[in-house]
Amino acid sequence: MSTPVLTCTNLCKSYKGDKMVLNNLNCSFSGGKIVGLLGPNGCGKSTLIKLVCGILVPDSGEIFVCGEPRSERTNAYISYLPERTYCNNSMRVDELINYFCDFYADFDADLARKMLLDLNIDATARLRTLSKGTKEKVQLIMVMARRAKLYLLDEPIAGVDPAARDYILQTIIGSYNPEATVIITTHLIHDIEPVLDEFAFLGNDGQILLSGVADDVRAEHGKSLNELFKEVFRCYASY
Amino acid sequence: MLRKLLKYDIKSVVRIWWFVAISVLVLSLFGASVLRATIYLMENHSFSLFQLLGILISVGCIFLIYSSMWVTLFLTYWRYYKNLFSDEGYLTFTLPVSRKQLLLSKTINALIWSCAQALLLTVSVVIYFLIVPEGKSGHFFSPLLFELIGDLFKNMWSSMGAWLIAYIPQIFAILFVATLFQIGMIQFCITVGSVIAKRVRLLIAVGVYYALTGVLSTILAILLRCAIPNISEGVKELLRYASEDFKHLAVLLFLILFTVIVAALSALLHFVTLDIMERKLNLP
Amino acid sequence: MAWQFNSQEAVFVQIANRLRGDILKGLYPPDSQIPSVRHLATQAAVNPNTMQKALTCLEEEGLLYAKGTIGRFVTSDVCVLEAARERIRRDSVRNWLRQANELGISKQELIQYIQKEDENA
Missing domain, CATH: 1.10.287 (Helix Hairpins)
Incomplete structure (x- = not known):
């Protein structure tokens, strides 16, 4: 059994005030899987991703990426797509490609250029001149053009039109490689279900309620992942 | 990695600063010429509207040249805030670089642009000194600047002698640590403002800046108030009997002490800022 | 366009059904090579492992056969x-x-x- 790509042990994180967003969370994900980290809004999915990336610091607990404790070194193994546009708007697309080449040894510039061509995005355009949807696609291309060990995609298909949604899912599948793990957080379960290998439900109490293989859900529970989700989280008023 | 970070920091400021530099040079040439013409008019002709216009333009130019300092400051620290604490932070802080390198890159960037700005203003002053005063023996440009500098050096040499060689680098050292201190202060305030507030973060940063300056000034005032009465008596006695050389040595030691204290404070600010970035980061 | 799936049957079963239909309709003639797992998975917007499971199913039924590492082919067995x-x-x-x-x-x-x-x- 090779080292898991991501392991979290006894992870705790609370925000100002008292809300304990992650409460002794334990999880482990091995390589070569597309995993759905699912849960209602505000349950801590983004928080967990940010902790793994180092943007947030846990109150207690440990995070290991590819067997190493989380540090700026492990950032090199992770390709992160946040919910927001994080690129410098005054850059041009080709300057952004150079930026990624400079900092990430595993960035495949040719693949990035090919994907831009596929989507008819002008590489000489300045980011601020592109529409929001196009900017998000550029970001996705940058993230998926890396040969990372762990891809963390935070709500990649929320707020995106159906055609773009298809393209995003197809890009994720197309970039799949047996050594890398893709963790996708979303609340759009119906769209994402066919893409997943495994899933994990993150509850409002900051723990993993249920996890397993996406394919087996129908056999084991007699319903789709979407319906199982609704059943597990029906107590939560926000849904 | 540090070099790469610095490359992008510099690039982001140079994009606009080159325009500032050209503007200042053009304004200097233009403003100095207008000022010289105005002075000539005022000396040789009666009052006319042209003289008024000339004065207004001259003042305007000088004001704009002066304000380039604020533009550079803004460019440098806007880059600091935007790259680290706006949405761009999601990319910056997930790069495979340490927080130490990030902060160091920003600090070096600020130093470079402080120097560039100082150089720019110096060039501007030189241009004014060359153009505005009357030229001698038929030349257009005035040697006034070189005469003044020459006289200044002669005076300083005759009063300080060889000590001049020690004073000059010391002055530069003080300028350097003062710049470092200012950089450390502003970076610290922006960081604190961004981390403790969710909105109006820069406003909070400004508030922290004034609060911190206030606190430091108060502490300094209290220290001086306590120290001066006690020291002055002893010092007066010492000065009565001390030689010139001893006085110079004392002044130099005092300046060195001052430099060291300011450098230590700058380092303290730097490391506290680093610590906040490492443990208390809170992006929007 | 991503394929649509119902909530009753396992996804790989539904994929196998659809591919079986495509083969019998003649979309993939006998002895022709079907696209790779990755290509089909991307087209259908499903997990490659799930697509692999479906293809293995069809292999077991005899509708497909594998030719080493070249790929999978439709059977010509009438x-x-x-x-x-x-x-x-x-x-x-x-x-x-x-x-x-x-x-x-x-x-x-x-x-x-x-x-x-x-x-x-």
Whole structure:
């Protein structure tokens, strides 16, 4: 059994005030899987991703990426797509490609250029001149053009039109490689279900309620992942 | 990695600063010429509207040249805030670089642009000194600047002698640590403002800046108030009997002490800022 | 366009059904190579492992055979293809009969309706 790509042990994180967003969370994900980290809004999915990336610091607990404790070194193994546009708007697309080449040894510039061509995005355009949807696609291309060990995609298909949604899912599948793990957080379960290998439900109490293989859900529970989700989280008023 | 970070920091400021530099040079040439013409008019002709216009333009130019300092400051620290604490932070802080390198890159960037700005203003002053005063023996440009500098050096040499060689680098050292201190202060305030507030973060940063300056000034005032009465008596006695050389040595030691204290404070600010970035980061 | 799936059957079963239909319709002629797992998975917007499972299913049925690392090919065995078609016909009719039963339509009425529709068509 090779080292898991991501392991979290006894992870705790609370925000100002008292809300304990992650409460002794334990999880482990091995390589070569597309995993759905699912849960209602505000349950801590983004928080967990940010902790793994180092943007947030846990109150207690440990995070290991590819067997190493989380540090700026492990950032090199992770390709992160946040919910927001994080690129410098005054850059041009080709300057952004150079930026990624400079900092990430595993960035495949040719693949990035090919994907831009596929989507008819002008590489000489300045980011601020592109529409929001196009900017998000550029970001996705940058993230998926890396040969990372762990891809963390935070709500990649929320707020995106159906055609773009298809393209995003197809890009994720197309970039799949047996050594890398893709963790996708979303609340759009119906769209994402066919893409997943495994899933994990993150509850409002900051723990993993249920996890397993996406394919087996129908056999084991007699319903789709979407319906199982609704059943597990029906107590939560926000849904 | 540090070099790469610095490359992008510099690039982001140079994009606009080159325009500032050209503007200042053009304004200097233009403003100095207008000022010289105005002075000539005022000396040789009666009052006319042209003289008024000339004065207004001259003042305007000088004001704009002066304000380039604020533009550079803004460019440098806007880059600091935007790259680290706006949405761009999601990319910056997930790069495979340490927080130490990030902060160091920003600090070096600020130093470079402080120097560039100082150089720019110096060039501007030189241009004014060359153009505005009357030229001698038929030349257009005035040697006034070189005469003044020459006289200044002669005076300083005759009063300080060889000590001049020690004073000059010391002055530069003080300028350097003062710049470092200012950089450390502003970076610290922006960081604190961004981390403790969710909105109006820069406003909070400004508030922290004034609060911190206030606190430091108060502490300094209290220290001086306590120290001066006690020291002055002893010092007066010492000065009565001390030689010139001893006085110079004392002044130099005092300046060195001052430099060291300011450098230590700058380092303290730097490391506290680093610590906040490492443990208390809170992006929007 | 991503394929749509219902909530009742396992996803790989639904994929296998669809591919079986495509093969029997002639979309993939006998002895032709079907696209790679990655290509099919991307087209259908499903997990490659799930697509692999579905293809393995069809391999076990005999509809597909693997030629080393080159890829998978549609069988040219007429018997297998015909057997698959037969199974589909049977399942289809079984479904109709079950539905008709639930709605209370007798076998005679069903035959009458089929003949009427055929005349009108």
